Amino acid sequence: MVSYAIHVRVAELSRRSGVPVPTIKYYLREGLLPAGEFSSPNQARYGERHLRRLQLIRALLEIGRLPIVAIKDVLSDVDRPNPDIHYTLGKALMRVAGGPGTTDEAAVAEVDEFIAERGWLVGPDAPARQALAEVVSALRVLGHEAQVERLDDYAAAAQRMAEVDLEITGRHSDPDEIVYSALIGTVLGDAMIVALRHLAQEDASARTFGLSTAPEC
Amino acid sequence: MVSYAIHVRVAELSRRSGVPVPTIKYYLREGLLPAGEFSSPNQARYGERHLRRLQLIRALLEIGRLPIVAIKDVLSDVDRPNPDIHYTLGKALMRVAGGPGTTDEAAVAEVDEFIAERGWLVGPDAPARQALAEVVSALRVLGHEAQVERLDDYAAAAQRMAEVDLEITGRHSDPDEIVYSALIGTVLGDAMIVALRHLAQEDASARTFGLSTAPEC
Numbered sequence: 001m002v003s004y005a006i007h008v009r010v011a012e013l014s015r016r017s018g019v020p021v022p023t024i025k026y027y028l029r030e031g032l033l034p035a036g037e038f039s040s041p042n043q044a045r046y047g048e049r050h051l052r053r054l055q056l057i058r059a060l061l062e063i064g065r066l067p068i069v070a071i072k073d074v075l076s077d078v079d080r081p082n083p084d085i086h087y088t089l090g091k092a093l094m095r096v097a098g099g100p101g102t103t104d105e106a107a108v109a110e111v112d113e114f115i116a117e118r119g120w121l122v123g124p125d126a127p128a129r130q131a132l133a134e135v136v137s138a139l140r141v142l143g144h145e146a147q148v149e150r151l152d153d154y155a156a157a158a159q160r161m162a163e164v165d166l167e168i169t170g171r172h173s174d175p176d177e178i179v180y181s182a183l184i185g186t187v188l189g190d191a192m193i194v195a196l197r198h199l200a201q202e203d204a205s206a207r208t209f210g211l212s213t214a215p216e217c
Numbered sequence: 218m219v220s221y222a223i224h225v226r227v228a229e230l231s232r233r234s235g236v237p238v239p240t241i242k243y244y245l246r247e248g249l250l251p252a253g254e255f256s257s258p259n260q261a262r263y264g265e266r267h268l269r270r271l272q273l274i275r276a277l278l279e280i281g282r283l284p285i286v287a288i289k290d291v292l293s294d295v296d297r298p299n300p301d302i303h304y305t306l307g308k309a310l311m312r313v314a315g316g317p318g319t320t321d322e323a324a325v326a327e328v329d330e331f332i333a334e335r336g337w338l339v340g341p342d343a344p345a346r347q348a349l350a351e352v353v354s355a356l357r358v359l360g361h362e363a364q365v366e367r368l369d370d371y372a373a374a375a376q377r378m379a380e381v382d383l384e385i386t387g388r389h390s391d392p393d394e395i396v397y398s399a400l401i402g403t404v405l406g407d408a409m410i411v412a413l414r415h416l417a418q419e420d421a422s423a424r425t426f427g428l429s430t431a432p433e434c
Contacts, residue, residue: 052359052360055358055359056359059355059359115416120416120417120419120420121419121420121423121424121427122416122419122420122423123419126415126416126419127415128412128413128415128416128419129416131408131411131412131415132409132412132413132416134408135405135408135409135412136409138276138405139401139405139409141272142269142272142273142276142401142405143269144398144401144402144405146385146388146398147385147401147402147405147406147409150381150384150385151413153377153378153381154378154381154406154409154410154413155413155416155417156377157374157375157377157378157410158374158410158413158414158416158417159413159417159420159421160370160373160374160377161370161371161374161414161417162414162417162418162420162421163417163421164367164370164371165414165418165421166418166421166422166425167367168363168364168367170425171363178426181361181363182418182422184356184359184361184364185361185364186415186418188352188355188356188359188361188364189364189371189414190411190414191348191351191352192349192352192353192356192364192371193371193374193375193410193411193414194348194407194410194411195345195348195349195352196345196349196368196371196372196375196376197375197378197379197382197406197407197410198343198344198345198348198403199332199337199339199343199345199346199349199372199375200337200372200375200376200378200379200380201379201382201383201399201403202337202338202339202340202343202345203337203338203339203376203379204376204379204380204382204383205383205399206338206339207338208383208386208387209395210338
């Protein structure tokens with residue numbers, strides 16, 4: 001964590017963070033951003049932690065696409081003293097992963113069995129269970145069972161990614177930093193692994209199909 | 218591909234696909250769904266390919282979250298006779314992956330160099346380049362460089378996923394089926410790998426943090 005202190009007015013905080021002043025005031029009113037230090041009744045000053053918090057809110061909004069109410073809930077967990085890290089992470093990830101779920105009971109049962117067979121320690125209410133069941137259901141409806149049959153291969157690669165995630169998160173000892181790091185890593189990491197897969201797909205497609213159809217020149 | 222023929226009226230097509238009749242009529246007007254066979258001037262009949270097309274549209278809408286105009290464009294490429302597969306895949310993925318991009322030129326250059334070092338065959342305009350640069354930029358702004366430093370580990374896992382993707386897609390010989398399969402696999406696959414990573418993260422978090430804080434019972 002960057003530890004040098006800044007001590008600026010709201011206009012300068014806005015300039016450094018890229019967040020407009022009215023938006024900063026809205027976050028202050030809503031409790032997403034802690035109050036500044038008042039040097040005089042109308043003169044609040046803000047520091048490094050305000051800048052970091054604004055950067056986190058922007059990332060959750062713009063990249064994680066979380067609604068403000070969900071961000072508020074996640075931040076209140078992050079701010080709790082001595083948080084239960086595994087619980088807080090789980091709740092935060094639940095917000096990020098929240099989806100409509102599926103009513104396809106066969107797909108839900110299939111995913112439950114798959115998780116049990118891999119020996120993954122995952123709570124019964126983890127939203128990723130529902131999210132995965134939704135995908136499995138849609139893949140079957142669309143006649144794309146081949147991808148479901150390879151679930152173990154995808155899971156092995158996902159597990160390798162999660163191990164790297166936890167190596168990075170586990171470097172921190174401060175619980176706040178662990179939760180912060182896991183949130184950033186999960187929200188931005190989702191976008192990262194999707195982008196990496198698309199790049200690798202384009203490469204694999206070029207090698208499989210590109211050279212056979214394009215004229216050599 | 219399922220080859221048995223059905224030959225039903227629009228109400229039955231709606232029942233089987235779960236898509237309301239007015240929506241089906243909208244897709245017909247917009248050219249997303251090919252016209253049925255007219256047995257009499259007011260009596261169109263629909264077959265298996267209409268059902269499959271409706272399932273694909275639903276998946277692109279609800280899971281890929283593509284706007285109708287993008288789905289129309291993707292489908293017109295899929296429907297073209299003898300499509301250039303690598304080009305069509307690239308364009309379809311471009312729609313799926315489209316994001317705001319970033320103006321952080323240093324991050325763009327870093328991603329370009331990373332792709333070149335891995336030897337990935339990726340076009341200069343691939344939207345995943347921009348998407349990855351956006352993530353790299355945000356990770357640096359948020360002080361989460363550790364994840365950028367492990368990009369090679371994530372890329373290796375993503376490449377393994379893409380190899381499985383192409384093994385599945387490459388089973389087909391009909392170009393239409395290849396594009397269809399790649400679209401489904403990419404759109405649903407994005408949701409699948411994100412869900413798998415979240416499950417694996419929860420497992421890794423439970424193993425790393427859970428046992429030390431939760432009471433044994």
